[in-house]
Amino acid sequence: MPLLAITARASLRLRLLAGTLFWIAASIAVAAWGLGGLFGDHVAKQFYAELKTHLDQLTAHLAVDAQGQPTLTSALSDPRLRLPYGGLYWQVDEIEQAEPAAAPAAGSLRSRSLWDSVLVVPPDAPADGEIHQHRLTGPADRTLGVVERVVRIDQRPDGPARAFRLIVAADERLMREPVTAFNSALWLALGVLGGGLVIAALVQVLIGLAPLRKLRAALGQVRNGDAQSLAGDFPAEVMPLVDEFNAVLAENAEVVSRARTQAGNLAHALKTPLSVLANAATGRDDELSRLVLGQVDTAKRQVDYHLLRARAAAAVRAPGARTPVKAVLEGLLRTMRRLHAERPLELLLQPMSETLVFRGEVHDLQEMLGNVLDNACKWASHLVEVAACVDQGSLLICVDDDGQGIAAADREAVLCRGVRADQQVPGSGLGLAIVDDLAQLYGGELGLADSPLGGLRVLLRLPRGDAAAQIR
Structure with missing residues (x-):
């Protein structure tokens, strides 16, 4: 997590994407919770409203026959009431007048859907005219949503009214299954919406930051x-x-x-x-x-x-300063052949890429290579070889001669100003010192080593100025 936080702070793209994705995820989660809750409440209200409709029908059709038994003047219309364990049930219990708080008698009248089961409701019956809404366990241990009311029927004008407890119940799966299906469809739709928003955010960030990439490319052109x-x-x-x-x-x-x-x-x-x-x-x-x-x-x-x-x-x-290396070397070697024409020297330039570029001024590269080549020609017996290549991401130029070379103990001293390896050879003692200073100003270095030709090898490492160096 700390690494992710550091990366997000270091990258404008990551910060924009992180903030956008967070708010997209939060908005989708809140929308799913809110819409799912609203739909669940709506289905629950519809569920109990339907139960109350059946309860009103049951109330309207309840009567007492000549034998004093409760009966329905006509059957309720919902076919589930005639299907055993169909999920919708009704039951009518007569309440004993002497013990109003006691449990009602066994269901004297119930729907065919209950089959051989009885709805066991709490003993406390609702007051006259009220509708109670609660839950109970029904057939096959299913959880039922229940609505009930108490109605009184006057059988004889001179006798007490008889109280009946009317109960209508339905399996709560009828309420939960639509909610579950809706939530699944809702999450799918919101997932598609979220995916579209994420793609839109990615496109927006890429398009929004495109000028910065263009600016970076322009800076690269200036540097190159x-x-x-x-x-x-x-x-x-x-x-x-x-x-x-x-x-x-x-x-x-x-x-x-x-x-x-x-x-x-x-x-x-x-x-x-x-x-x-x-x-x-x-x-x-x-x-x-x-x-x-x-x-x-x-x-x-x-x-x-x-x-x-x-x-x-x-x-x-x-x-923005850069200089092609091969052209400079070819020009300097032509100059050295004329300067040392009185000696039998062979100056060889090894094959090299045309794309080798020094990130610096042409005069400075000529100054460094001119001093190194002149020093090699002064000390060489017959041969001077020059090669250039890319090494460890930088430009490396090697100049070898077949002269006497310089002892390892004396190599550091000859890089000091005014120090000459041999007073018999013409020079000021500033050539290699100038090359060393210029190379260090450019962030490079000058090194001395034994040459395969038997003399001295001068290694000049300088910064590259070609496009590949900038990409790296």
């Missing part, structure tokens, strides 16, 4: 890079949310663009005086010139590093 804003027709209740979200996207895009512009302006503002200092120190062979050139070179590398990191951080916050 297929759109720069939410587009489409949405209900009036959802449009304010769409407008606000589009405003946030536009503002965020403006912030990213301004950050890139400021980064470029800062780069030009710093590189110009650094170039002037470098030109001024060039051509002189003294200690001050060498110091200036070294510090200018360090400053340039640090400026490039931090500007690149700032630009990447702004790009990560930009929604």
